Amino acid sequence: MQIVLFHLMPYADLDLAAGRKNGTVWVTLPNRNFDPERGHRLYNRYLDELEYGEELGWDVLAVNEHHQTAYGLMPSPIVTASALARRTKRVKIAILGSALPLRTHPLMVAEEHAMIDVISGGRLITGFVRGIGAEYHTFGVNPTFSHDRFHEAHDLIVRAWTEPGPFAFHGHHYNFQYVNLWPRPYQKPHPPIWIPSQGSKETIDWASHPDRRYTYLQTFSPVKVVQRYLKSYRDTCAGYGYQCQDRQLGWAVPVYVGDTDASARAEAKEHFEAFRNVFVKMPLEMLLPPGYTSRESLKNVMKAKAQMFGDVTIDQALELGLFVCGSAETVTKAFESYWREMRFGNLLVMCQFGTLPAELTRANMERFARGVMPRLKALN
């Protein structure tokens, strides 16, 4: 199994009371709550943590894109991935992902990803996402065109990477007279493409299609939901007439490894609960703007509203498998058992979450790398 160190780079110094009072840290939390000097220290701390991940033996370092929120301070994952490309030597770098529909000029995504791939000597893993619902509020992009723009931008980028230029691209949302990428990507035919998702049939049908076979990542979901969607991906591959490879599946989950189960839980509790109950939280109208999902899915979310939008304690999260936490032995056994059941070829662990401070993050990473990772890497 390939082990990925995933970082959200939250504004961990957030005044949690301000976040709670505003009801969400997305879109509307006034940016006077962001202190640039604290931000300076956090960015450098987080980049150090990712670089330390290479030293500790992770296979991949992963960053992602979020806008105008304390949840994650990477409006451009290109910036953080570029910094990592120069400071690391062996590890792969994953951008999970670039939010295509938010771009008015998706050729820029093709260019930026190609640059990082060339600079790093072919160590880039590309990810494409639509951006979460809140980002249609912050970026003003019409969510009812989200799917169309995603597919059109994706087609443009893959063609720009693979077809000899110059050529003209004429779409419904994007039109370019000259597509002629300098640089072309280092990897042939192009960097691997991963698709992070909260789970939707449409995304699974599209990502697993024989023309694409993109790696599907289920992010931050109760383990039952992870099981359902990874199985659905495998079934869809079978429906297309081919067998799903384990490397086509991944699961992203926050993890905390302590010396004992009890100390792990005690150390992680307030930081995980800040993550789940302050950083993640947003109202339904922000999460699912019109057209972002089908109206049927929207209605299902409305029905489950109390459960989805209420607070979750660490114990409930452990019960649900939203969070994996314990001694190295407990965490290893949990992942071995999940792996035997789901056979995901990629495990994305988030070792920093919410307000988790530097010392605990490093200790968590070290315990995971020494006590958990070797046995998980051996799973095959």
Added chain:
Amino acid sequence: MPFTDNFLEVDGCKLHVRRGGSGRPLVFLPGASGEPAVLPFMEKLATRFDVLVPDNPGYGQSDEPAWLENIHDVAYFYLDAFAQLKLENVVLIGASMGGWMAMEIAVRNTSRLHSLMLVSPAGIRAPGAEPADLFLLPPEDTVRRLFHDQSLAEKRLAMPMSPEAIDLALKNRHTTARLAWEPRLHDPMLPKWLPRIDVPVSIVWGAQDRILPVGIAHELKRLLPRAELNVIEACGHRPQEEKAEQFCELVFRFACK
């Protein structure tokens, strides 16, 4: 005055139109939440007009055609619909989103129009008069903001939502997003062409509108200097419902000329 439900097909789109009364044709284009029921103002207008209240394309019981991508599509659609219905000398009234549609229709072609009444219309923006964020407000807050008299809001909120009503609300919301998400609730090009409107225009606005603040009314009056402006006191975003008598009197005085 009974209203009948009519369905016609225009540009491949099924259009639902409530129609009642007789006289000069009066087309009332509803706003973002539609007009799902026959209201007293419609009954009253029907005593003197042939009143047509369509569900705008993408709303209510009308279709959601694939071609519906922006407000300009709606304008061309209605010009085709008026021609197909052979409507002449139409009193065109548009409220909120419907008012924006009415302006987009009128800048293109007024040959079938008698006059134009804009009831707290979307469509233009005014410095310092920011609309409420319909897409971020909890739905209950939106309802409260529709009215000045909060007992009307409470009455509406107390009505149980059937599954069908929830489906319709989601459908209406989707189309409003499609037409008005960005630029938000306006067309930056529209003011350029508003002087093309060569029929009488009346602007009606609730003084306490908390969806589209009355500041926009004054900007619209600046852009349409020959228009009459009627600001209704103690009234929110829906004069046709909250001040139905006064609203109908304004229509009669303006459109029976």
